[in-house]
Amino acid sequence: MNLQQPDAIRITLKAGREKPVLHGHPWIFEGALRTRPACGPEGAPAEVFDAGGTWLGRGLLTGSGALAVRLLTRNPDELIDDALFADRARRAWQRRQRIWEREPGARARTDAWRLVHAEADGLPGMVADLYNDVLSLRVGCAAMQRGLPAVIDTLRSLTGAREVVVQADSDTAGREALDAGALAALGTAPAAQARIRENGLQFDVDCGGGQKTGFFVDQRDNRARVAAYARGADVLGVYCYTGAFEAEAAAAGAKSILAIDRSAAALERAQSNFALNGLETPARFECADAPTALRGLRDRAQSFDLIVLDPPRLVGSEAQRPKGMRAYKDINLLGIKLLRPGGILASFSCSGLVSADDLLRAIAFAAADAGRTVRVLETLGQPPDHPVPLAFPEAGYLKGFIAEVE
Secondary structure, rough: OOOOOOOOOOEEEEEOOOOOHHOOOOOOEEHEEEEHHHOOOOOOOOEEEOOOOOOOEEEOOOOOOOOOEEEEEEOOOOOOHHHHHHHHHHHHHHHHHHHHHHHHOOHHEEEEEEEHHHHHHHHOOOOOOOEOOEEEEEEEOHHHHHHHHHHHHHHHHOOOEEEEEEEOOOOOOOOOOOHHHHHHHOOOOOEEEEEEEEEOOOEEEEEOOOOOOOOOOHHHHHHHHHHHOOOEEEEEEEEOOOOHHHHHHHHOOOEEEEEEOOOHHHHHHHHHHHOOOOOOOEEEEEEOOOOOHHHHHHOOOOOOOEEEEEOOOOOHHHHHHHHHHHHHHHHHHHHHHHEEEEEEEEEEEEEOOOOOOHHHHHHHHHHHHHHOOOEEEEOOOOOOOOOOOOOOHHHHOOOEEEEHHH
């Protein structure tokens, strides 16, 4: 087959390395390549062939790291152009429309949604969240910048968003910098403020100025589940960010709240979110390193009825796995020790390389070291606006457990 994509670079895989592509996985790593022109620029279109010369797919070259190509299509008639990007964005929007249709009252419960979930919606390395009338995008690779105009125009038209914010993902910023001038030409802003509603509460979101796209929309359902255990409880929220878990626990009737995060700006927003909702539950906000703060609470013989552990990603690569898994075990050990008999532990991981079984094993080791009996009551994950293709399980990064600690 001849190259069909204008200006495409031909890439050939080593023998036997085509199976993930045939199964639908969108990533091709450097180690799978037999040939790759050294002059290929970041974001250049690439046509991928197996060792026998059979065409496999079409994607974009990446400029750094082990990932070589992000595949966009396995349809030989589909070119990488504005029409493709606009169609992917439109289809992503239609998937969310179906969620709203299947869940009566879903749009009344919240106006903050994930509209594009990267590879899961056929737009590798790109996420887009809608916060009321602000569209906040995060791009994980400069290669995908070529698709931004079509994606932004399509989503802006479908949502009626008044402002659009675009940022480079923190893991790639500096390594794969986005063109600031090109972004400004698209009518985007470096930051914007939005006020959203979730589960009966309101939250102010700093789009472009905080973690991820500004708010953890993936924890929406989990916050409601954890709040169900909060009535009359002394609650400790660790890695609280802007206080959404803690605010929903307070609204559910918590007796007291202690919220810990190392970001002073996040804690300031958490306090303002409490004030915004008129929450009267006594609450303290402590700026501190989480493990250090937990050890201090242990040493002072503090105890709680409900503890939420929602750390940032602790395992970002296989090389980080040993250290990261020790960190998961250690914070869960400290949390378990701080719980009163019959207390509730809500423990989460957003590390894509950490499976639910991995997290459960870390909690089990922590329980054994603490000499406490722990029973899992609920297994949690991510909501349906964060879909997980079977061919790309990496999209299912969020997992959590609600457990009772004797």
